[in-house]
Amino acid sequence: MSTVNQKHHSANVAVPAMIGAAALIAMTSIIGKSLGAEGSIGDALHPLQVSAGRFAFAAMTLGFFLLAVPSSRPNFKGTNWSLHLMRSLCGWSGVTAMFAAVAKMPVAEATAISFLSPVVTMGLAAFLLKEHVGIRKVLASFLALLGAILILRPGTEAFQVAGLFALLAAALMGLEAIFIKRLTGNEPAMRILIINNIMGSAIAVTVAVFVWTHPTYLQWVLLVALGVVMVSGQSLFIQSMKSGEASLVMPAFYFVLVFAGLYDLALFSVFPNVVAFVGAAMIILSAVLLSRMRT
Numbered sequence: 638m639s640t641v642n643q644k645h646h647s648a649n650v651a652v653p654a655m656i657g658a659a660a661l662i663a664m665t666s667i668i669g670k671s672l673g674a675e676g677s678i679g680d681a682l683h684p685l686q687v688s689a690g691r692f693a694f695a696a697m698t699l700g701f702f703l704l705a706v707p708s709s710r711p712n713f714k715g716t717n718w719s720l721h722l723m724r725s726l727c728g729w730s731g732v733t734a735m736f737a738a739v740a741k742m743p744v745a746e747a748t749a750i751s752f753l754s755p756v757v758t759m760g761l762a763a764f765l766l767k768e769h770v771g772i773r774k775v776l777a778s779f780l781a782l783l784g785a786i787l788i789l790r791p792g793t794e795a796f797q798v799a800g801l802f803a804l805l806a807a808a809l810m811g812l813e814a815i816f817i818k819r820l821t822g823n824e825p826a827m828r829i830l831i832i833n834n835i836m837g838s839a840i841a842v843t844v845a846v847f848v849w850t851h852p853t854y855l856q857w858v859l860l861v862a863l864g865v866v867m868v869s870g871q872s873l874f875i876q877s878m879k880s881g882e883a884s885l886v887m888p889a890f891y892f893v894l895v896f897a898g899l900y901d902l903a904l905f906s907v908f909p910n911v912v913a914f915v916g917a918a919m920i921i922l923s924a925v926l927l928s929r930m931r932t
Contacts, residue, residue: 651881673740694864757811787916
């Protein structure tokens with residue numbers, strides 16, 4: 638197969654996989670919103686409890702997969718446990734903050750704000766990893782920050798305190814990306830995925846004990862679905878990144894915002910706000926530009 642045909646084949650596999658990952662990851666936010674908001678399925682669950690369901694049932698799903706496919710079990714020799722712990726703490730904190738945000742604000746807006754994480758990653762990479770940051774990256778980051786201001790609209794009646802949780806989620810996800818970057822240079826993806834979900838579930842379940850309320854039957858179903866959907870989305874994301882070049886597939890990940898808006902409209906009748914839409918577009922444009930810039 639020629640190089641051109643190989644790239645075309647990779648795109649045919651990688652891009653649909655990334656769009657599938659985006660659809661599933663957006664679905665986790667919608668499930669989290671359903672669990673964290675008062676409604677017909679029962680009293681609202683605390684974000685810490687929702688996060689515990691996400692990690693615990695994701696870890697169980699991976700466990701069943703490893704039992705069914707023994708060949709996929711990774712070797713844990715040479716594991717950098719301290720980096721995994723830091724990554725898992727950031728991931729758990731970021732996910733919990735995101736669930737707190739979507740429970741009180743439109744999912745699409747919270748998702749858009751969370752896309753500030755590449756800006757955080759860029760700043761931390763410059764500070765911690767001594768990576769060069771050129772003027773174009775600084776300008777692209779400024780565009781994203783302006784977009785976040787449009788969504789949050791501080792100082793107006795439209796200001797959403799829940800948006801601060803989305804900002805916290807973006808910051809934590811940006812820090813998590815630094816640890817992931819260091820891990821992926823030395824460890825296989827399956828090992829990283831397994832350790833993250835096991836460590837995350839141990840942390841999340843331990844903390845959730847202090848705020849635990851007994852879920853209804855339907856809430857248990859959604860908690861299980863949350864874990865299964867998340868690990869499925871993670872798996873598709875990894876498969877996409879393995880099959881295609883990052884510059885090709887990462888723009889497709891921003892379909893998560895489209896799916897979030899569609900799910901929110903279909904299930905909660907939340908119509909997109911024009912100003913928030915413009916802000917989200919600015920953040921996504923910034924993220925795409927940052928993903929394509931070398932300096």
